[in-house]
Amino acid sequence: MKVTVVGAGNVGATCADVLAYREVVNEIVLLDIKEGVAEGKALDIWQKAPIDMYDSRTIGVTNDYARTAGSDIVVITSGLPRKPGMTRDDLIATNAGIVKSVTEQIVAHSPNAIIIVVSNPLDVMTYVAAATAKLPRTRVMGMAGILDTARYRAFLATELNVSPKDIQAMLMGGHGDTMVPLPRYTTVSGIPVTELIAKDKLDAIVNRTINGGGELVKLMGTSAWYAPGSAAAQMVEAIAKDQRRVFPVCMGLEGEYGIKDCYLGVPVILGKNGVERVIELQLNEDEKALLEISRGKVKEVMDVYDNMPK
Numbered sequence: 001m002k003v004t005v006v007g008a009g010n011v012g013a014t015c016a017d018v019l020a021y022r023e024v025v026n027e028i029v030l031l032d033i034k035e036g037v038a039e040g041k042a043l044d045i046w047q048k049a050p051i052d053m054y055d056s057r058t059i060g061v062t063n064d065y066a067r068t069a070g071s072d073i074v075v076i077t078s079g080l081p082r083k084p085g086m087t088r089d090d091l092i093a094t095n096a097g098i099v100k101s102v103t104e105q106i107v108a109h110s111p112n113a114i115i116i117v118v119s120n121p122l123d124v125m126t127y128v129a130a131a132t133a134k135l136p137r138t139r140v141m142g143m144a145g146i147l148d149t150a151r152y153r154a155f156l157a158t159e160l161n162v163s164p165k166d167i168q169a170m171l172m173g174g175h176g177d178t179m180v181p182l183p184r185y186t187t188v189s190g191i192p193v194t195e196l197i198a199k200d201k202l203d204a205i206v207n208r209t210i211n212g213g214g215e216l217v218k219l220m221g222t223s224a225w226y227a228p229g230s231a232a233a234q235m236v237e238a239i240a241k242d243q244r245r246v247f248p249v250c251m252g253l254e255g256e257y258g259i260k261d262c263y264l265g266v267p268v269i270l271g272k273n274g275v276e277r278v279i280e281l282q283l284n285e286d287e288k289a290l291l292e293i294s295r296g297k298v299k300e301v302m303d304v305y306d307n308m309p310k
Helices: 010-021 037-047 088-109 122-133 145-160 199-210 212-220 226-240 285-306
Strands: 002-006 027-032 057-062 073-076 114-117 140-142 245-254 260-271 274-278
Touching: 002 010, 002 088, 010 027, 010 037, 010 226, 027 037, 037 057, 073 088, 073 226, 088 114, 088 122, 088 285, 114 122, 114 226, 122 140, 122 245, 122 260, 122 285, 140 260, 140 274, 145 199, 145 226, 145 245, 145 260, 199 212, 226 245, 226 260, 245 274, 260 285
Parallel strands: 002 027, 002 073, 027 057, 073 114, 114 140
Antiparallel strands: 140 245, 245 260, 260 274
């Protein structure tokens, strides 16, 4: 099996490294537009194979999509971070152009690939990739929910002083400050988290999760990469190994939760065909209201893209 990771920056390189270390697939192609960057990082990952004891081959290429041909799964991490003076619309226009170009070339060389988008703004970039690829909606999805739930679970593990392995959680909606964490669906080895932590502390953790990306930018001056790269790799693994894992992913909705024509994070079963099934939770009125707010915010950004000159 072959996987391509487009973008050899911190997130893309981390994703490739995790895939190699875990021996998820036989061949990993790392592609970037900067001469030598992908080649160097792929070589570095391969050179530690004798140390970490794995066989997965990593190959780096500069803007040569022919080398990606026949990929089963493609992870798109390409795009620019928001810079000082850059408006949201500027960021959307710039990254939409990049994601559109990348998607066109990926589909031309790997028409049967499943596409995972990591580029920001995540929800609208998934929409751009899906509109460009013209593939079934089950084969184009965005990575956000796994990262967001991982942050939520990590914060809970710290507060409760328990292993993060024992914490299961779910959230929905857009990636960013309108995400909808669901404490009602959060458990510690099957115990509802609400029985283990006071409401005010849980609310503070939910708020920290919502602002999790911004917290890291303030600390480091740049976006996170270890957790996002690992989250994308986990999605690849679920598909490559047909694990049928239940994950929140961003995808186009066609009536689920009463929502159409919008790209939002929802729980799905992820397997060899991509999204095998969308899971519809029985949300209460408060959760429905929060999801509707999130839908409205994401749709606003999608409309910004739709109204841009093409």
